[in-house]
Structure formats: C-alpha cells, structure tokens
Amino acid sequence: MKTCYRKNEWLIVEDGFNPEMNRESESIFSIGNGYMGQRANFEEHYSGDSLQGTYIAGVYYPDKTRVGWWKNGYPEYFAKVLNAPKWIGIDVTVNGKQLDLATAKIISFKRTLNMKEGWLEKQFSITVSKNKILGFHSRRFLSMSEPDIGVIKYSVRSLNFEGTIELKPYIDADVKNEDANYGIKFWKEVDREAYEGAGIIVSKTLKTDFHVATGMCYNLFKNEKPVSAKPSVINREEYVGNAVKVDLKSGDELVMFKYAAVLSSLNSPKVSLIGDVKKRLKKSVEKGYSKLLLEHRKEWQKIWASSDVEIKGDIAAQQGIRFNIFQLNQTYTGKDERLNIGPKGFTGEKYGGSTYWDTEAFALPFFLKTADQKVARNLLLYRYKHLGASIKNAEKLGFKNGAALYPMVTMNGEECHNEWEITFEEIHRNGAIAFAIFNYIRHTGDNDYMAENGLEVLIGISRFWYQRANWSGDKKKYMILGVTGPNEYENNVNNNWYTNTLAVWTLSYTLESLSRVKKEEPSKYRMIIKKTGFDTDTEKAEWKQVIRKMYFPYDSSRDVFLQQDGFLDKVLMPAEMIPTEQRPINQHWSWDRILRSCFIKQADVLQGLYLFEDKYDTDTLKRNFDFYETMTVHESSLSACIHSIMASRIRNIVKAYELYLRTARLDLDDYNHEVGDGLHITSMAGTWLAIVEGFGGMRIVDSKVQVHPLIPDKWKSYSFHARFRGILFEVKVSHKEVIVRNLSDKQLKIIVYDKEWQVNSHEERSFKKTKK
Ligand code: BGC
Numbered sequence: 001m002k003t004c005y006r007k008n009e010w011l012i013v014e015d016g017f018n019p020e021m022n023r024e025s026e027s028i029f030s031i032g033n034g035y036m037g038q039r040a041n042f043e044e045h046y047s048g049d050s051l052q053g054t055y056i057a058g059v060y061y062p063d064k065t066r067v068g069w070w071k072n073g074y075p076e077y078f079a080k081v082l083n084a085p086k087w088i089g090i091d092v093t094v095n096g097k098q099l100d101l102a103t104a105k106i107i108s109f110k111r112t113l114n115m116k117e118g119w120l121e122k123q124f125s126i127t128v129s130k131n132k133i134l135g136f137h138s139r140r141f142l143s144m145s146e147p148d149i150g151v152i153k154y155s156v157r158s159l160n161f162e163g164t165i166e167l168k169p170y171i172d173a174d175v176k177n178e179d180a181n182y183g184i185k186f187w188k189e190v191d192r193e194a195y196e197g198a199g200i201i202v203s204k205t206l207k208t209d210f211h212v213a214t215g216m217c218y219n220l221f222k223n224e225k226p227v228s229a230k231p232s233v234i235n236r237e238e239y240v241g242n243a244v245k246v247d248l249k250s251g252d253e254l255v256m257f258k259y260a261a262v263l264s265s266l267n268s269p270k271v272s273l274i275g276d277v278k279k280r281l282k283k284s285v286e287k288g289y290s291k292l293l294l295e296h297r298k299e300w301q302k303i304w305a306s307s308d309v310e311i312k313g314d315i316a317a318q319q320g321i322r323f324n325i326f327q328l329n330q331t332y333t334g335k336d337e338r339l340n341i342g343p344k345g346f347t348g349e350k351y352g353g354s355t356y357w358d359t360e361a362f363a364l365p366f367f368l369k370t371a372d373q374k375v376a377r378n379l380l381l382y383r384y385k386h387l388g389a390s391i392k393n394a395e396k397l398g399f400k401n402g403a404a405l406y407p408m409v410t411m412n413g414e415e416c417h418n419e420w421e422i423t424f425e426e427i428h429r430n431g432a433i434a435f436a437i438f439n440y441i442r443h444t445g446d447n448d449y450m451a452e453n454g455l456e457v458l459i460g461i462s463r464f465w466y467q468r469a470n471w472s473g474d475k476k477k478y479m480i481l482g483v484t485g486p487n488e489y490e491n492n493v494n495n496n497w498y499t500n501t502l503a504v505w506t507l508s509y510t511l512e513s514l515s516r517v518k519k520e521e522p523s524k525y526r527m528i529i530k531k532t533g534f535d536t537d538t539e540k541a542e543w544k545q546v547i548r549k550m551y552f553p554y555d556s557s558r559d560v561f562l563q564q565d566g567f568l569d570k571v572l573m574p575a576e577m578i579p580t581e582q583r584p585i586n587q588h589w590s591w592d593r594i595l596r597s598c599f600i601k602q603a604d605v606l607q608g609l610y611l612f613e614d615k616y617d618t619d620t621l622k623r624n625f626d627f628y629e630t631m632t633v634h635e636s637s638l639s640a641c642i643h644s645i646m647a648s649r650i651r652n653i654v655k656a657y658e659l660y661l662r663t664a665r666l667d668l669d670d671y672n673h674e675v676g677d678g679l680h681i682t683s684m685a686g687t688w689l690a691i692v693e694g695f696g697g698m699r700i701v702d703s704k705v706q707v708h709p710l711i712p713d714k715w716k717s718y719s720f721h722a723r724f725r726g727i728l729f730e731v732k733v734s735h736k737e738v739i740v741r742n743l744s745d746k747q748l749k750i751i752v753y754d755k756e757w758q759v760n761s762h763e764e765r766s767f768k769k770t771k772k
Pocket of ligand 1: 356357486488602636637638
C-alpha cells in the first residue's frame, strides 16, 4: 500500500518528486469537467515515464478487434477513448537549455489537487548553473462553467537567477494511444493556423471522422506588466506554438495565462470549428483567469452542497470519500445524453472509455441521490437512444421480434468488446438497464418517463429474456443456459441465480408497467404497442409462463440460493485459505484453475440480494452473505462495496466497515497496483453507496425514503447529502443521535428506524441513535 499522498480533508498533496510513481500520480491528480479530462501530465517537456492523456467525451476510435480465432458474431472493433491533441504544453528553456523534470536538479516539488475548488497545482524549484535557483508554479483547471475551456496560470520566479527564459506555449496534435491494437495513430490533421499569441489545429479521427479543433492563446506578464517582446511563431505539421524570450533578474517573476478551447464536431459544425474556437478563446481572454476560476469554483460549490460526505474522526476516510465524489463529478455532469461514464473516466485508456453495466448498477444510484434528476434521466436516455442498435445486436445473435440485447461495452449502442465470455455471456447487463428505469422512477417520481421512453426499452429487454430462456423438458422449468454472471471467474454456466432473478423481475415489471401505462396514458400506450408491434395477448401470456416457471438454483440443506447449477460441485473453501503470496489470484493462477475454483471475483448472488433485498427476510440475507462472503476474493473494484452494503443490512457493522475500507481508498492507496492505468471511477460510486445505503441505510421503498443509520466505531460522526423526489436533505449520524436536516422548500417525510416522521422545509429533527 503506497502512501505518498498527504492526508488532508480537501486536498491531495504529493510532497517531493516521485518519478517512479509518476504514472500513478498522473491518474490521481487528473482533472475533468464531464466534457473533457486531463491526466496530470506536466506542462513542461518530460523525458521520464508518463502516460500522456487528454480525453474528449464521446470522441472515440473503433480499433480493429484482435482475437486469435474469429467466431461468427464477434464485434468488429474495440472502441478506444482517444488521447487527444495536447493543450497543456508549455516548454521552458533556461539559458538555451530545455527544462526537463526527469533530469533537472530539483530542490523541492509539490503537487496539490484542490477538490473543493477543482484545480491542480504544481510547485517546484530547481537549481540551474552555479547554484542559481528558479521557482515554478502552475495552476490549471478545466472549467465547469465553460466546459470547452481549459486554463493554466504558469509562473517562473527567479530567486537569484540572471539570464534568459524562453516560454513556448503550444498545441501538439501528434499524439497516440498506448493501447492502439496495431500501433497506428488515430488522428489526422485537417487544418492549422498559427499567429503571434495564438494557434489552432483541427484534427480528425480516422474512421469515425470526429473533427476536433484545439486552440490556444496566452498573455504574458513580467512583474505584472505585459511583456512586449515579439514571439516567434511555430507552425509545422500537427504543432503550433509561440516562443517568447524574456530576460530575468533576481526577484523577477514571469506569469503566463494560457487559455485553451477544445471544440468537437459533436457540438459544433465542422465548417465553423476554427471560427468557433477563435470566438471561445476571445471570450475566455476577455473574462480572464480570475473570473473564469471564480465561476468554476462556484460550480464546485454547488456540487459539494448537494453531494458532500463529511466524516469526523477519520481523516483517511474523509479524504477517500471526497476524492471519489470529486472524480465522479469530474467524469460526468449529465448535461448531454450522448455521453456516459467509462470505468476509468478520463483518467486513462483502459476500458476504452466505453460504457459498461457499471453505469446503471453503480454510477446511476450515486447521481440519482446527489444530482438533479435530469442527470440520471440523461443516463437513461443514452440507453433509450441505443435501443435500435441493441435490437440489431440481438438480431446478430439470432434473436428476433424486437428483442434487445444491450451491449456489455459500448460507445454508440454497438457491442465493442471482444472477449466472448464477457461480450456474449454477461447478459445480466440487460437486467441492470431495466432495473435502472425502475430505480430512476422510484427516486424521482418521474412517472412520465415510463410512457415516453422506458416502456419501449423494457419491452425490448423482456422479449430478449423470453427468447433467451428455454423450456427444460426434464426439469419442467425455464432455464437460462450458457451465461457469465457478474462473477467473471466462472464462464458459460447454467442458471446464474442473479441473471434468472433479473430476467423474471424484468418480465414482471414490464407487464406491470404495460398495465399502468394502458390505464394512465391510453393514447401513448397505443402508440407504443404500434411502434413495437407488441402482440398484447400472446406475448403477455408467454412472459407469464416464464415468470411462473423459471428455475432458480437453490441448496435446500444450507438454505441458500446457488450462484449457478454446478456451484456445489466445486471444492468449497474459504478464500482465507489462499496463501497471501498467491493473491490476487488473477495475477497468480491459470485461468483454468480460477474457473474451476469456488472463488468469486465479485458480488453475484449478493448483487441480486442487494437489488431485491426487500423480498427477503434478514435471516435469508444473512445465510447467503455468510456463505458467499467467505469465498469472495473481491478482485473487481465493484465487489467489496456491495458486500459492505449487505453487511450493514444484516447489521454486521464490523464486517461492513472492514469491507468498506477495501473500497474507500482503493486508488489513493493503490491497493491493486494499477492506478497508473487510471482510476476506478465507477467503483467510486460503490464506495459512496457503501456509506449512504450501507451505514446510512438509505432506501426507497413504496415511494418513501427511509434511513437506518449505523456508525463504525472508529468514526465520531458522519453526514451525507441525498435527494429524494426533488428534496435535498442531510443526515448526520453520531454515536448518540441522528439528525435529519431538510435543505429544501418542500416538506420531507422520512422513515427513521422504521417510523415515519415529518421534517419541515429548512428545519432539522434529531432522533436517538438505536443500537441495531
Ligand atoms: C468487472 C466488470 C466491470 C468491468 C469494468 C470488470 O473487472 O468484472 O463487472 O463491468 O470490470 O469496470
């Protein structure tokens, strides 16, 4: 466990230069604003190890699939989030020698991420010849109020140095992805302009033909006065810049404000990209650094006001949860329904920036409870717009009649992942997408969504479940064969309990929703029936059969649900019997051994019990928890959070806390030794859920919000913000009491420890903390 970052409530601080951890720090100190993201690469030239990463939401490349043996139906490509033209670059030359932090004589170095205000700062000082010292400082942010704008304030201060400094702000469009399957470059230059003070490059992606214009301009001051020196303009293929030389004496300070505008053809017509970038740059300079920063900080203030979690008595936990909330909001702002949340957000190339079931299963519940309902609605609309593509996905696999199989991994609705056991077999993702509709409506009360969009999606998914299930003449039950459940450590299994449960639930929920829409919105109902060609009597009757006769693997001797048909044929043993040096097993064991073992990568039966816990009594939850937790190795970042929530649900706070700790600082402490690849953005939502739904016990049941708070011994108190049907409230939990504060103008009805209360607008109520 690495602990090179200082613990602080609102800051992440790296003291001292750690080049061996540069990739990790580049991920940790990433900034983003939902529209674009930037790893913490240096502004200056750096010849050391680094993963360059500038990402623009929605701009991707379909990299040709690489598989050993091509099978019918394989996706043609694996989508890649693109390392886009670099806008942060400012090269520095000191007396004719290029500054390179890998070789410079560094006296001090400090990197700070301010999560409260959303900016990244870097300070360092170096010795140049004859003990002359220069101090450097940069602060940058990707504006939350003007999402296409990035700003850097860069300064050089001479302590006792006399000589010439050259600053070279530039845009570099000669960029590559490290994970390119065939090593090719994904960009081609389309246009380029460079002047004194500014430069723009328009690049396009190969195949997908996204056009991106990246422009920069700057102001330069010496001791607060504009520098009059003429810059030389650099204008060559895929590179534009200006080089300005300034003489410095002891005590002098040079300050550059670099403004960048990044526009893509997703938001601006291709023909006007250059013109639009120029306008955006002009506006940014007119506003200026301070005003842009102020507006940006105000946006962060709003975000924290409705999503902050405060933990007293445990600074590591406090920093961990704020880091997670911060990164989630940097990744997705919910303003554009074409965008989604990649498991690594904008912090690395892994997972291609594509959408996984992680969005519906983990991220959506976070945004539902912390942001305006439009944010979660846009996540649902993203899938609604991909319905046609999902029907095609299903057709490719032989399904018909409008059955929809949503992709396991996608950018535009097409499947774009090429591991068979994940792509074709993890059909449970279809269930997560259906459940998300239910989850959205129960949180927001936005019933209109069902008739407007939800029902069509549910019909498509239900048709898929119906066709995917088959009747077993032997067992006289419906089966769902050949799947991978959330536990990716067993493939091609039959009757994964979680998948079968979700299938039946979706069919029932669709039938119920059909009846409700028919009654409440008859004309919309008729339209949907027509559009989907739904055969009301036959299809309903067929679905009811499957609901009645689905097979669920179950072990009557232990009285637990079985992860899949053959689970008990495995040698069952607790994960603690695996020698420590063989963990994680995915890095030490052969795939053959993993698949045969009883060890579970991530919540599977428990994932299902988490979704449908209200259908089971506490004893059932406990029996299943005790059975599966011991065999779960939690080698997916999405696992421990769900187990932690379930542990809280069965009131085992010690276990809940132990599991919570595994998720809370996963990236900050780099538990899995992979932070260099990027952060685990979607699992961060799981961590938040482990506090709010786990310790806080927040649930929405029968259109009512309830909490049942527990508190870990180590914490003095904690509080969280949450929303329910337009009402923002705060719950503060200490060992003695629970305080509910209603932060909205409406009255809040809330169930605290099983009893309903009313909390008036802008008032608070205190409740005695119960032990259980
Ligand atoms: C998990 C999947 C998840 C993916 C992306 C995998 O390790 O097993 O459930 O969708 O990571 O986060």
